[in-house]
Amino acid sequence: MAAVIEVEDLHYTYRDGTRALQGLSLSIPEGSRVALLGPNGAGKSTLLLHLNGLYLPQRGKVRIMGQEVNARTAREIKSRVGLVFQDPDDQVFSSTVGEDVAFGPVNMGLSATEVERRVQEALAAVQMEAYRDKPPYHLSYGQKKRVAIAGVLAMGPEIIVLDEPMAYLDPQGKDTLLDILDRLHRRGATILVATHDVDMAASWADRVIIIKNGRTLAQGDPSLLVREDIIRQANLRFPLVAQIFRSLPELQLKTVPYTVEQAAALLKDILAGHRV
Numbered sequence: 526m527a528a529v530i531e532v533e534d535l536h537y538t539y540r541d542g543t544r545a546l547q548g549l550s551l552s553i554p555e556g557s558r559v560a561l562l563g564p565n566g567a568g569k570s571t572l573l574l575h576l577n578g579l580y581l582p583q584r585g586k587v588r589i590m591g592q593e594v595n596a597r598t599a600r601e602i603k604s605r606v607g608l609v610f611q612d613p614d615d616q617v618f619s620s621t622v623g624e625d626v627a628f629g630p631v632n633m634g635l636s637a638t639e640v641e642r643r644v645q646e647a648l649a650a651v652q653m654e655a656y657r658d659k660p661p662y663h664l665s666y667g668q669k670k671r672v673a674i675a676g677v678l679a680m681g682p683e684i685i686v687l688d689e690p691m692a693y694l695d696p697q698g699k700d701t702l703l704d705i706l707d708r709l710h711r712r713g714a715t716i717l718v719a720t721h722d723v724d725m726a727a728s729w730a731d732r733v734i735i736i737k738n739g740r741t742l743a744q745g746d747p748s749l750l751v752r753e754d755i756i757r758q759a760n761l762r763f764p765l766v767a768q769i770f771r772s773l774p775e776l777q778l779k780t781v782p783y784t785v786e787q788a789a790a791l792l793k794d795i796l797a798g799h800r801v
């Protein structure tokens with residue numbers, strides 16, 4: 526699979542001298558579901574802001590579908606990479622929910638009919654149709670988050686990047702969001718989620734990238750989440766499923782399961798008497 530996101534030796538220092546990214550490199554294959562993990566201050570948000578051209582590399586390169594992100598290409602990149610910010614108050618600002626979701630499609634120069642179709646579809650996807658005429662500032666934080674997600678969906682980006690999307694969503698809201706991400710993934714989108722939720726990363730992602738101090742610590746399949754050295758260095762914890770099996774050394778497992786499916790398959794095996 527071709528890489529749709531390539532980051533090479535990326536450096537970014539904020540005005541106050543904070544070196545947020547210090548030679549970060551990573552590569553994301555087309556159509557993957559990626560969880561980006563790392564301790565507070567690791568540089569996750571700073572990295573995401575580079576992926577849709579909001580920040581430009583001070584040193585190093587970012588390539589989106591082969592196109593280098595720079596001042597000339599940033600506008601086009603913004604329509605290809607949808608970014609859902611960590612804080613919806615940074616993203617939702619129109620006077621009604623409907624206008625807010627329409628903002629991107631209108632700016633893309635789409636016809637009124639197409640804008641209307643996209644707004645309806647995006648609001649339905651996040652189950653916020655009933656709030657269309659409400660001012661966003663009357664909404665709860667979780668509802669604003671859904672509106673911010675709808676605004677990005679309405680632009681139909683090929684790559685969707687979400688910064689802590691589960692924060693402030695209720696359990697049903699989280700399930701709805703996972704369904705939306707699955708649907709987008711089935712349509713061919715590449716999805717990158719920055720999260721602290723190792724259980725979500727273990728069950729949802731097909732690729733995991735772990736960063737620390739502005740550099741990539743590890744990238745690969747989610748089995749990285751049961752590597753003790755990596756978990757320790759990244760201030761993470763083992764997924765709950767893995768914790769259960771790690772507490773049972775008598776099973777003498779060579780590989781520790783980290784998803785419910787893997788655990789269920791292993792337990793069936795044990796119950797059938799094939800192990801232990």
Ligand SMILES: Nc1ncnc2c1ncn2[C@@H]1O[C@H](COP(=O)(O)OP(=O)(O)OP(=O)(O)O)[C@@H](O)[C@H]1O
Nearest residue numbers: 539541543545563564565566567568569570571572
């Ligand atoms: N506008 C800013 N000005 C100065 N420093 C900043 C700014 N934004 C972020 N930083 C600093 O840059 C570093 C990386 O921050 P960033 O928000 O990218 O980390 P993060 O991995 O997203 O963290 P978290 O998990 O807490 O959201 C941190 O040390 C942070 O304090």
